[in-house]
Amino acid sequence: MQIDEIRKREKALKIINQKIKNDQKNNLIDLTGLTGGFEVNSDEMKLLETYVGPAVFDEKIQEVGKKHLSGEKILPVNRTTAGIVATILTLVAPKTEIIHFLPKKPAHPSIPRTAKLVKADYVEYTDINEIKINPKKTSLVIITGTTMDYEVIDVTDFKQIIKKAKEFNVPVFVDDASGARLRRSIYDQPTAIDMGANLAVTSTDKLMDGPRGGLMAGDKKLIDQIKLTVNQYGLEAQAPLVAGMVNALKAYNPERIRTAFKQKDELYIKLNEANLNPEKTPTGFMFKKEDIKKEILKRDIQTSMSDDILAITYSMLLLKNFNIITIPALGMPEASRTIRIDWSSKDSNKISMDYLINSIVETFNMLETICKNNSFEKIVY
Amino acid sequence: MQIDEIRKREKALKIINQKIKNDQKNNLIDLTGLTGGFEVNSDEMKLLETYVGPAVFDEKIQEVGKKHLSGEKILPVNRTTAGIVATILTLVAPKTEIIHFLPKKPAHPSIPRTAKLVKADYVEYTDINEIKINPKKTSLVIITGTTMDYEVIDVTDFKQIIKKAKEFNVPVFVDDASGARLRRSIYDQPTAIDMGANLAVTSTDKLMDGPRGGLMAGDKKLIDQIKLTVNQYGLEAQAPLVAGMVNALKAYNPERIRTAFKQKDELYIKLNEANLNPEKTPTGFMFKKEDIKKEILKRDIQTSMSDDILAITYSMLLLKNFNIITIPALGMPEASRTIRIDWSSKDSNKISMDYLINSIVETFNMLETICKNNSFEKIVY
Numbered sequence: 001m002q003i004d005e006i007r008k009r010e011k012a013l014k015i016i017n018q019k020i021k022n023d024q025k026n027n028l029i030d031l032t033g034l035t036g037g038f039e040v041n042s043d044e045m046k047l048l049e050t051y052v053g054p055a056v057f058d059e060k061i062q063e064v065g066k067k068h069l070s071g072e073k074i075l076p077v078n079r080t081t082a083g084i085v086a087t088i089l090t091l092v093a094p095k096t097e098i099i100h101f102l103p104k105k106p107a108h109p110s111i112p113r114t115a116k117l118v119k120a121d122y123v124e125y126t127d128i129n130e131i132k133i134n135p136k137k138t139s140l141v142i143i144t145g146t147t148m149d150y151e152v153i154d155v156t157d158f159k160q161i162i163k164k165a166k167e168f169n170v171p172v173f174v175d176d177a178s179g180a181r182l183r184r185s186i187y188d189q190p191t192a193i194d195m196g197a198n199l200a201v202t203s204t205d206k207l208m209d210g211p212r213g214g215l216m217a218g219d220k221k222l223i224d225q226i227k228l229t230v231n232q233y234g235l236e237a238q239a240p241l242v243a244g245m246v247n248a249l250k251a252y253n254p255e256r257i258r259t260a261f262k263q264k265d266e267l268y269i270k271l272n273e274a275n276l277n278p279e280k281t282p283t284g285f286m287f288k289k290e291d292i293k294k295e296i297l298k299r300d301i302q303t304s305m306s307d308d309i310l311a312i313t314y315s316m317l318l319l320k321n322f323n324i325i326t327i328p329a330l331g332m333p334e335a336s337r338t339i340r341i342d343w344s345s346k347d348s349n350k351i352s353m354d355y356l357i358n359s360i361v362e363t364f365n366m367l368e369t370i371c372k373n374n375s376f377e378k379i380v381y
Numbered sequence: 382m383q384i385d386e387i388r389k390r391e392k393a394l395k396i397i398n399q400k401i402k403n404d405q406k407n408n409l410i411d412l413t414g415l416t417g418g419f420e421v422n423s424d425e426m427k428l429l430e431t432y433v434g435p436a437v438f439d440e441k442i443q444e445v446g447k448k449h450l451s452g453e454k455i456l457p458v459n460r461t462t463a464g465i466v467a468t469i470l471t472l473v474a475p476k477t478e479i480i481h482f483l484p485k486k487p488a489h490p491s492i493p494r495t496a497k498l499v500k501a502d503y504v505e506y507t508d509i510n511e512i513k514i515n516p517k518k519t520s521l522v523i524i525t526g527t528t529m530d531y532e533v534i535d536v537t538d539f540k541q542i543i544k545k546a547k548e549f550n551v552p553v554f555v556d557d558a559s560g561a562r563l564r565r566s567i568y569d570q571p572t573a574i575d576m577g578a579n580l581a582v583t584s585t586d587k588l589m590d591g592p593r594g595g596l597m598a599g600d601k602k603l604i605d606q607i608k609l610t611v612n613q614y615g616l617e618a619q620a621p622l623v624a625g626m627v628n629a630l631k632a633y634n635p636e637r638i639r640t641a642f643k644q645k646d647e648l649y650i651k652l653n654e655a656n657l658n659p660e661k662t663p664t665g666f667m668f669k670k671e672d673i674k675k676e677i678l679k680r681d682i683q684t685s686m687s688d689d690i691l692a693i694t695y696s697m698l699l700l701k702n703f704n705i706i707t708i709p710a711l712g713m714p715e716a717s718r719t720i721r722i723d724w725s726s727k728d729s730n731k732i733s734m735d736y737l738i739n740s741i742v743e744t745f746n747m748l749e750t751i752c753k754n755n756s757f758e759k760i761v762y
Contacts, residue, residue, distance in 0.1 A: 005612075006605050016436035020428070028433060036431035038621050047401070050417035050586050050593045051711045052409060055397035078459045082615030089498075113613060117470075117498070205431050212431045212619050224387050231386075231713045232494060234463030235614075238593050240419050240621045330432045332612045 001309055005333035007381050008312055012329035015320050029350050030325040033178070033283065033342030036205030036212050038244045039251070053239025061215075061242055064249040069180060069200055070193035071217030075227050076237035076245055080177045080214040081110040081332075082230070083201035087173050088140065090229045091222070094119040096139035099132075099170075101125045101161050103144065103151040108175065109334040111142060128157045133168050141165040141172045145179025145192060145200075148336040149288070150281040152182060155189045162196040171222065173199040178206040185254030186261050186282050198222055207257055207283075207344060210248030213241045257283055260344035267343060270357045276364070286340040287314075289328075295364055296371055303371040310367065311337040313379050317366045320379075322359035382690055386714035388762050389693055393710035396701050410731050411706040414559070414664065414723030417586030417593050419625040420632070434620025442596075442623055445630040450561060450581055451574035452598030456608050457618035457626055461558045461595040462491040462713075463611070464582035468554050469521065471610045472603070475500040477520035480513075482506045482542050484525065484532040489556065490715045492523060509538045514549050522546040522553045526560025526573060526581075529717040530669070531662040533563060536570045543577040552603065554580040559587040566635030567642050567663050579603055588638055588664075590727060591629030594622045638664055641725035648724060651738045657745070667721035668695075670709075676745055677752055684752040691748065692718035694760050698747045701760075703740035 019028060040048075047056050058076075065074030077083040088111075092098055098115045100107055100122065107124055115122035120139065125131045133141065143161055146152050165172045174192035176183070180202035183189040192200035199218035204210030214237070216223065230236045237245065260283040268285055271278055276295060278285040287295070289307035292314055296303060303310070315328035318339070328337045341356065342348075370376060400409060421429075428437050439457075446455030458464040469492075473479055479496050481488055481503065488505055496503035501520065506512045514522065524542055527533050546553045555573035557564070561583035564570040573581035580599035585591030595618070597604065611617045618626065641664040649666055652659055657676060659666040668676070670688035673695055677684060684691070696709035699720070709718045722737065723729075751757060 006608055013432075013436040013439060016433060017440055020433070020437060025428070025433070030430065030432060032432070034431050036429075036434075038426060038429035038434075040426070040621075045419060045421070047406070048417075048419035048592070049411065050415050051394075051411060051413070051706050052397060052401070052406070053417075053419075055394040056401060058391075058394060059398055077615070078463075078617075078619065079615035081613075082459075085614050110613065110615070211429070211621055214615070227387055228714055232462075232491065232715075233466050234458070234460035234491070234595070234616060236459075238459065238622055240421075240592055240625060241619055244621060325432050333609055334613075 001305065001376060003308055003312065004381065009330060011381050012316060012319060019323065024323070027323050028325060029323050029347045031341045031345045031347060032325055032327050033207050033345050034205050035209065035346055037209040037248065038211045039247045040240065040243045044243050048239045048243060050239070053243070057239055057242040057246055060246045064246055065215055065217060068249050068252070069202060069215065069217035070191040071200070072220040073218065073223040075216040075223050075230065076242045077214040077216055077230055078235050078237050078241070079212060080175065080201050080203045082235040083214040083216045084110045084175060085114045086226050086229045086233065086235050087199060088114040088118060089233070090226045091171060092118050092120045092139045097121040097123065097134060097137045098140050098142060099123050099125065099138055100142040100144070101128065101131060102147060103153045104147050104149070107144065108148060111175070128160060131161065131164065133164055133170060135168040138168065138170050141170050143172060143174045143197070145174055145176035146182045149286060149338050149340065150178065150182060152179065152187055152282070155187070158189070159195050166196065171198040173197065176200050177203040181207040181254065181257060182282060185257045193217055204245045204248055208248055208252045209346060211241050211244040213237050213245055215245060257344045260284060260342070264343055267353060267356070270353060271360065274357060274361050276360065281340060283344040284341040286338045289337040292339065296368060299368055301368055301371045305371070305376060308337050309376055309380065311339060313370060313376050314339055314363060314367050316379050318359060318363045321366065322363065324359055382686065382757060384689055384693065385762065390711060392762050393697060393700060400704065405704070408704050409706060410704050410728045412722045412726045412728060413706055413708050414588050414726050415586050416590065416727055418590040418629065419592045420628045421621065421624045425624050429620045429624060431620070434624070438620055438623040438627055441627045445627055446596055446598060449630050449633070450583060450596065450598035451572040452581065453601040454599065454604040456597040456604050456611065457623045458595040458597055458611055459616050459618050459622070460593060461556065461582050461584045463616040464595040464597045465491045465556060466495050467607050467610045467614065467616050468580060469495040469499060470614070471607045472552060473499050473501045473520045478502040478504065478515060478518045479521050479523060480504050480506065480519055481523040481525070482509065482512060483528060484534045485528050485530070488525065489529060509541060512542065512545065514545055514551060516549040519549065519551050522551050524553060524555045524578070526555055526557035527563045530667060530719050530721065531559065531563060533560070533568055533663070536568070539570070540576050547577065552579040554578065557581050558584040562588040562635065562638060563663055566638045574598055585626045585629055588725060589629055589633045592622050592625040594618050594626055596626060638725045641665060641723070645724055648734060648737070651734065652741065655738060655742050657741065662721060665722040665724040667719045670718040673720065677749060680749055682749055682752045686752070686757060689718050690757055690761065692720060694751060694757055695720055695744060695748050697760050699740060699744045702747065703744065705740055
């Protein structure tokens with residue numbers, strides 16, 4: 001069974017839409033930690049025109065953006081992915097090489113994909129001792145601050161890679177999608193820029209209540225070059241998005257993340273008592289796709305289905321039956337297949353821990369039945 | 382004098398921002414025809430979260446989008462340029478060829494730029510009799526419905542190119558940025574899709590009151606393929622944008638365009654009386670960059686400045702002194718350098734014809750002084 005990424009996402013969106021039509025919007029529980037949000041007041045709305053909007057909000061985002069990420073200049077883009085694409089298009093010539101260090105594989109697919117688009121070589125490292133910068137060939141060093149599964153980079157590694165890259169004058173770009181908050185609020189790490197990176201990008205909907213969007217920061221000269229590319233390819237954040245980002249950055253408070261960091265142990269114990277073995281994350285827990293399979297195999301069930309399908313099916317069932325939103329059903333193509341529950345999500349205050357644990361357990365029981373009947377197709381599409 | 386596209390745009394945005402800070406927002410007069418706007422009510426605002434927003438508004442835009450453009454499926458993107466980029470990335474393989482027919486050169490720069498990115502050949506035609514489709518090599522035929530300067534394609538040409546492309550099974554993509562309204566409301570032409578095109582894209586801020594954004598329509602199968610690319614590269618329209626598009630499409634009324642079409646002759650006569658010679662457009666008038674130079678040369682003034690600088694300077698002066706927004710000062714990199722006044726713009730009801738004429742005349746006088754003093758630098762940056 002091949003995965004049709006578009007159809008599966010549309011199915012999940014349809015389930016949500018149906019619930020909203022049935023007046024159940026408030027029952028939807030988004031525990032992705034990527035809920036986003038869009039707060040713009042009516043005075044601000046009046047300013048959101050094509051040429052007037054950028055004039056007002058481009059200035060405002062400079063201030064709040066620098067406070068969040070440091071850097072000489074801020075550039076709001078349509079998504080973190082859009083920032084990655086624009087940076088590679090701008091700084092990486094064909095036949096040069098991108099070096100990518102990340103705490104754990106896999107990398108976000110937009111990085112190797114865009115490397116391929118510009119015909120550059122692409123090398124990934126998870127061990128800092130193996131990194132080889134080739135002064136004649138390396139055009140960009142990318143560091144992932146925190147992976148899609150919330151693995152956090154070691155701060156000593158972080159600084160050392162930047163030092164190495166600087167020795168050879170290679171620019172360093174940090175994909176700090178959730179890291180700009182996770183690394184900082186829980187692990188007390190400095191901003192990427194303050195550690196010496198030339199460029200960083202973060203997602204304004206990850207672990208904060210902004211709209212889906214990307215916020216870039218860095219050296220003025222590089223940001224100006226990237227801004228040109230961003231405008232040329234239609235990757236910039238439009239005025240309404242920028243307005244939402246400004247307000248979300250102003251409202252951002254790391255306390256919610258820190259509380260979840262403390263409470264996650266209790267969730268973990270309750271799951272163990274129910275005979276389930278998730279992995280801990282800084283602000284919750286997760287079942288990676290292979291762990292979902294393991295839970296099924298524990299029950300002496302056989303299935304020929306791939307880990308991907310199992311994860312998507314689980315996510316779809318959790319949404320349909322318990323209103324809980326996780327990424328595998330709704331994510332963009334090739335987004336993480338991990339069922340990750342982020343207890344720092346705003347919506348966690350809509351439910352009790354017991355509701356969550358019961359939903360997780362019951363959904364595994366449902367998945368068991370689906371495996372027995374091999375009835376995946378009608379759940380996923 | 383080289384043009385720094387980023388700095389000149391930032392200068393123009395700064396002028397606007399200063400006026401807004403001085404409480405002159407209502408005195409700003411956007412006559413670009415690209416004003417955009419963003420109307421979203423408070424109930425809708427509550428739905429604008431990362432996963433909930435798309436569920437609601439992706440469905441709504443299917444309906445209003447199809448009514449506007451026809452087609453089996455609608456795809457909202459971040460800008461018309463983003464739709465062009467995604468279409469070429471999806472459908473054009475290296476070493477194949479893009480054929481582009483447009484009523485008049487130059488083409489929108491995003492088309493040749495993306496052709497180059499994917500290593501495809503790119504050929505432009507303005508004469509239908511010269512078009513040569515090469516069945517082994519042509520991977521995409523692009524038609525520009527209306528140029529940046531509002532030159533409109535002949536409907537017979539339009540149909541004939543589509544017919545030719547269909548004979549060879551080459552998909553046809555129409556860049557109908559303003560055309561989807563201009564061609565239809567004034568020239569009574571059918572939608573691109575109804576004439577047989579496979580794909581079309583329009584700008585939701587051109588000649589209608591939506592946010593800057595792109596609305597694509599076309600064959601379901603192709604749209605699904607392009608949607609995957611759009612998601613992979615961060616080119617999609619985010620939920621707040623889609624909500625604004627839905628409302629703008631619902632509110633769209635071609636009557637304003639038709640009224641301007643009738644009133645433009647009066648403007649033209651008044652300008653002639655002031656000894657100025659613009660070109661007519663369907664809904665106003667324009668001075669192309671070479672025409673601005675001509676007006677200066679008529680006054681026996683010599684200048685070594687390029688046409689581009691003259692147009693940008695004129696646009697900057699018109700904004701600063703008369704609050705009138707035109708594209709050369711504020712446009713994206715390589716946007717049109719034409720001073721185009723679109724009398725169908727919503728803001729035209731803020732001023733009289735005489736205010737406009739006087740502003741146009743006085744700005745030429747100011748430009749004359751700038752030429753004499755060669756003091757461009759401080760106006761443009």
